[in-house]
Amino acid sequence: MAGGILVIAEHLDGKVAPSTLELIAAATSLRVERHGVRLVVFGHGVKELADHLAGYTVDVLVAEHPLLAEYTGDAYVQAVRGIVESTNPRLVLIAHTAQGYDLAPALAGAMDLPVLTNCLAIDLQEGRLVAARRILNEKVHVEVEVRSDRPIVVTMRPGATPPQGTGRGTMSVTEVPVSIDPAAVRVKFVRMERPEVADIDLSSADVIVSAGRGIQKKENLRLVEEFAKAIGGVVGASRPLTDLEWLPKTRQVGQSGKTVRPKLYVACGISGAMQHIAGMKDAGLILAINTDPTAPIFEVAHVGFVANVLELLPAVLKELKAG
Numbered sequence: 001m002a003g004g005i006l007v008i009a010e011h012l013d014g015k016v017a018p019s020t021l022e023l024i025a026a027a028t029s030l031r032v033e034r035h036g037v038r039l040v041v042f043g044h045g046v047k048e049l050a051d052h053l054a055g056y057t058v059d060v061l062v063a064e065h066p067l068l069a070e071y072t073g074d075a076y077v078q079a080v081r082g083i084v085e086s087t088n089p090r091l092v093l094i095a096h097t098a099q100g101y102d103l104a105p106a107l108a109g110a111m112d113l114p115v116l117t118n119c120l121a122i123d124l125q126e127g128r129l130v131a132a133r134r135i136l137n138e139k140v141h142v143e144v145e146v147r148s149d150r151p152i153v154v155t156m157r158p159g160a161t162p163p164q165g166t167g168r169g170t171m172s173v174t175e176v177p178v179s180i181d182p183a184a185v186r187v188k189f190v191r192m193e194r195p196e197v198a199d200i201d202l203s204s205a206d207v208i209v210s211a212g213r214g215i216q217k218k219e220n221l222r223l224v225e226e227f228a229k230a231i232g233g234v235v236g237a238s239r240p241l242t243d244l245e246w247l248p249k250t251r252q253v254g255q256s257g258k259t260v261r262p263k264l265y266v267a268c269g270i271s272g273a274m275q276h277i278a279g280m281k282d283a284g285l286i287l288a289i290n291t292d293p294t295a296p297i298f299e300v301a302h303v304g305f306v307a308n309v310l311e312l313l314p315a316v317l318k319e320l321k322a323g
């Protein structure tokens with residue numbers, strides 16, 4: 001059963017990670033000829049999750065083992081390796097998450113496979129893989145190609161691809177044997193620490209109003225929050241605001257924050273540093289408000305307002321309330 005694309009699913013508490021649905025969409029868009037796309041769910045007691053995932057128009061393999069109950073690189077590399085060896089796919093797709101960027105290089109190293117990380121888009125052309133990536137602190141967009149007779153390990157940046165929706169039919173679910181040598185598992189999972197208050201998930205918001213240093217004072221966040229609420233959105237931020245702890249880190253958009261793709265993104269007093277733009281440039285419609293007409297944010301904005309955000313937002317809010 002060689003060929004095709006193997007997608008590694010990621011899940012927590014019985015719920016599939018949104019990045020997994022993005023990987024399925026990226027994989028199915030490649031229209032590989034032999035054996036298509038197979039999604040592997042590793043874990044312990046994950047059969048129900050596997051059945052659920054088969055509804056996303058993808059054949060599912062389930063690999064269960066007590067040592068896969070929680071993620072550890074040592075156990076997962078052994079398990080994934082076994083499946084890569086038996087299925088010999090052209091690509092192994094993994095999300096570029098904390099788990100994925102631990103697993104992918106370890107797998108590639110263990111099997112001596114080529115690896116491409118943090119890809120934004122991939123394409124298979126005449127036997128070669130072409131991947132779009134950003135390098136040098138996101139400044140340079142590059143296309144890289146890999147030709148290999150062996151499987152290529154690829155990690156895809158979360159948020160870079162629209163997620164797969166459920167299909168009309170349910171595909172097959174096949175249990176596959178897993179063999180793990182407990183003596184080779186050097187890392188032990190100890191505990192999961194969760195944030196006390198669950199914050200909103202920016203990456204799934206349709207409308208985001210982000211505040212930057214141009215709002216000047218923490219008290220002015222109230223204005224941005226009021227505006228976001230009035231247009232059915234949530235509040236994001238540039239990094240200086242989360243560094244100042246005016247908003248939690250979960251609200252940071254950009255290279256070291258979230259990659260978002262809302263239908264509407266309003267940048268309020270944000271200069272448009274490349275590290276910020278990296279996280280929001282794929283929004284459907286970008287509105288930017290900035291007093292400086294030369295601010296780089298205007299280069300990616302579809303609509304720009306050279307205006308004081310502390311005057312423009314109250315004026316718009318007044319109009320919205322009146323109308």
Ligand SMILES: Cc1cc2nc3c(=O)[nH]c(=O)nc-3n(C[C@H](O)[C@H](O)[C@H](O)COP(=O)(O)OP(=O)(O)OC[C@H]3O[C@@H](n4cnc5c(N)ncnc54)[C@H](O)[C@@H]3O)c2cc1C
Nearest residue numbers: 212213214238239254255256257269270271276290291309
């Ligand atoms: C490794 C690395 C990772 C990084 N990751 C991120 C990241 O994930 N996300 C991120 O955002 N940044 C990130 N940064 C920081 C980034 O380089 C910028 O410093 C940051 O994005 C700037 O934030 P800002 O636009 O809010 O502030 P500034 O650059 O200070 O811009 C403020 C803007 O507000 C305008 N302004 C001022 N007053 C007003 C007003 N009254 N009304 C309207 N406009 C006004 C100004 O003209 C200016 O353009 C990273 C940097 C590094 C080195």
